[in-house]
Amino acid sequence: MEKFQESMYKLIVETSTNLPKDVRRAIAAAKIRENAGTRAAMSLETITKNIKMADENVSPICQDTGLPTFKIKVPVNVNQIEMKKAIKKAVAEATSDAKLRPNSVDSITGDNSGDNLGEGTPVIKFEQWEEDYIDVRLILKGGGCENKNIQYSLPAELEGLGRAGRDLDGIRKCIMHSVYQAQGQGCSAGFIGVGIGGDRTSGYELAKEMLFRSAEDVNPNENLRKLEEYVMENANKLGIGTMGFGGETTLLGCKVGVINRIPASFFVSVAYNCWAYRRLGVKVDPVSGEIQEWLYQEGEEVDFDKMKEEAAAALEEKAEVRQVTLEAPITEEQIRELRVGDVVTINGMMHTGRDAIHKYLTDHDAPVDLNGQIIYHCGPVMAKDEEGNWVVKAAGPTTSIREEPYQGDIMKKFGIRAVIGKGGMGKKTLQALGDHGGVYLNAIGGAAQYYAECMQKVEGVDLMEFGIPEAMWHINVKGFTAVVTMDSHGNSLHQDVESSSLEKLSQFKEPVFK
Numbered sequence: 001m002e003k004f005q006e007s008m009y010k011l012i013v014e015t016s017t018n019l020p021k022d023v024r025r026a027i028a029a030a031k032i033r034e035n036a037g038t039r040a041a042m043s044l045e046t047i048t049k050n051i052k053m054a055d056e057n058v059s060p061i062c063q064d065t066g067l068p069t070f071k072i073k074v075p076v077n078v079n080q081i082e083m084k085k086a087i088k089k090a091v092a093e094a095t096s097d098a099k100l101r102p103n104s105v106d107s108i109t110g111d112n113s114g115d116n117l118g119e120g121t122p123v124i125k126f127e128q129w130e131e132d133y134i135d136v137r138l139i140l141k142g143g144g145c146e147n148k149n150i151q152y153s154l155p156a157e158l159e160g161l162g163r164a165g166r167d168l169d170g171i172r173k174c175i176m177h178s179v180y181q182a183q184g185q186g187c188s189a190g191f192i193g194v195g196i197g198g199d200r201t202s203g204y205e206l207a208k209e210m211l212f213r214s215a216e217d218v219n220p221n222e223n224l225r226k227l228e229e230y231v232m233e234n235a236n237k238l239g240i241g242t243m244g245f246g247g248e249t250t251l252l253g254c255k256v257g258v259i260n261r262i263p264a265s266f267f268v269s270v271a272y273n274c275w276a277y278r279r280l281g282v283k284v285d286p287v288s289g290e291i292q293e294w295l296y297q298e299g300e301e302v303d304f305d306k307m308k309e310e311a312a313a314a315l316e317e318k319a320e321v322r323q324v325t326l327e328a329p330i331t332e333e334q335i336r337e338l339r340v341g342d343v344v345t346i347n348g349m350m351h352t353g354r355d356a357i358h359k360y361l362t363d364h365d366a367p368v369d370l371n372g373q374i375i376y377h378c379g380p381v382m383a384k385d386e387e388g389n390w391v392v393k394a395a396g397p398t399t400s401i402r403e404e405p406y407q408g409d410i411m412k413k414f415g416i417r418a419v420i421g422k423g424g425m426g427k428k429t430l431q432a433l434g435d436h437g438g439v440y441l442n443a444i445g446g447a448a449q450y451y452a453e454c455m456q457k458v459e460g461v462d463l464m465e466f467g468i469p470e471a472m473w474h475i476n477v478k479g480f481t482a483v484v485t486m487d488s489h490g491n492s493l494h495q496d497v498e499s500s501s502l503e504k505l506s507q508f509k510e511p512v513f514k
């Protein structure tokens with residue numbers, strides 16, 4: 001097993017930087033379905049460009065490299081303790097090489113361990129089997145989509161769908177509802193794994209297990225096959241679309257599994273995974289520890305480039321999108337001119353700020369003058385170059401709704417004019433945008449390479465005690481593009497999509513599986 005650590009390092013790097021072919025095919029198919037020139041098509045264009053860049057740069061597809069979770073099947077007599085040690089070393093090495101973001105945080109103190117190791121991280125699960133090779137699967141599932149996982153306890157009353165009973169039709173309603181409630185916040189279009197039965201723990205366990213199935217397999221259980229097909233066909237009618245911008249594709253995959261339950265409990269557990277569905281697997285030789293075969297990689301290379309040309313041509317024809325360039329400091333007047341749907345290109349300074357910073361700013365002064373400035377909800381992957389300067393390795397947006405309790409007050413307190421994030425914000429922020437003259441810009445979640453390329457120089461960093469993802473980075477950007485989805489006139493695309501998708505959800509109220 002001399003080569004095992006090196007094999008695990010390769011598996012981690014490949015999983016973080018190179019999306020598997022079954023996932024690429026699902027994204028390519030979605031791209032074909034979207035009408036050229038729409039926001040959904042433009043977003044998918046950015047997503048596919050980002051996938052290619054990550055591959056070429058051997059850098060994280062998304063800055064949130066999640067909670068590394070390994071599922072391993074081993075022949076008897078293989079030393080699991082040694083394997084665990086090797087995996088941990090490989091995780092730490094991949095973190096110091098900026099292939100993983102330091103993501104392991106003490107839940108009470110907030111201290112970041114810096115190397116992705118700590119109580120409960122990474123997750124490593126073993127099972128023995130009678131084959132003569134080791135099967136290692138890895139999933140890097142980020143926090144935004146993890147937060148959209150949901151567990152139903154049947155019977156339940158569901159928004160838009162009414163009663164969900166303890167039967168196949170009740171399960172169908174839960175799954176449809178799970179897609180609706182995720183909206184764009186888990187970086188749709190997503191993949192879902194569903195676990196029927198079990199208890200609260202084993203139900204979720206099964207749901208996550210389903211995310212290790214190939215996106216293209218066919219469920220051998222007839223009832224579940226029908227259910228999966230039904231969900232794939234109908235969830236896409238909800239109109240949530242890529243990043244919740246509206247559009248034809250909301251769901252890229254649905255895999256359902258079932259286990260027994262005890263009489264009193266009936267759980268339906270759903271694990272939501274963003275489009276940046278980073279899971280891979282390898283077969284490993286139990287003597288040398290070398291990789292024998294890669295999993296999920298059957299078939300031809302997926303060529304996004306050809307579609308890119310077609311989409312770009314169609315885009316030019318539909319040039320009615322208003323394009324605005326902004327550079328901080330921004331005036332209130334400039335903000336008041338912006339409307340939902342405008343595409344904004346930013347040059348100059350922006351400052352990152354996410355959960356720890358928002359909490360901090362409520363009762364502290366800002367480390368820099370934020371008047372007229374732009375806040376980017378982002379926890380980047382950073383590295384130092386040979387001269388010791390920070391460089392941005394991956395920097396897509398994080399889910400903005402977590403800052404809802406703070407955002408409006410902070411904008412007013414410091415005079416911030418624009419916030420960039422993803423998934424949109426709520427009523428309180430919308431009100432503050434109107435009162436104060438602010439705007440919310442939606443960037444494409446997961447497009448971490450695409451945005452990192454716009455980041456020309458890191459001018460400084462404050463509050464490093466919060467750890468790399470949570471610190472406040474001051475970054476000079478060029479050509480950073482995002483869409484206005486909430487403006488200072490009370491308009492919110494997120495609110496509109498949420499209410500129209502709720503209306504569409506209610507079309508699925510009548511029983512289907514009797």
Ligand SMILES: O=C(O)C[C@H](O)C(=O)O
Binds near residue numbers: 142143145378398400
């Ligand atoms: O933590 C992050 O960078 C992003 C997170 O995965 C999110 O989707 O909000």
Ligand code: SF4
Binds near residue numbers: 062143145187276446
């Ligand atoms: S930012 Fe989006 S793509 Fe990245 S991990 Fe979070 S949910 Fe996934």
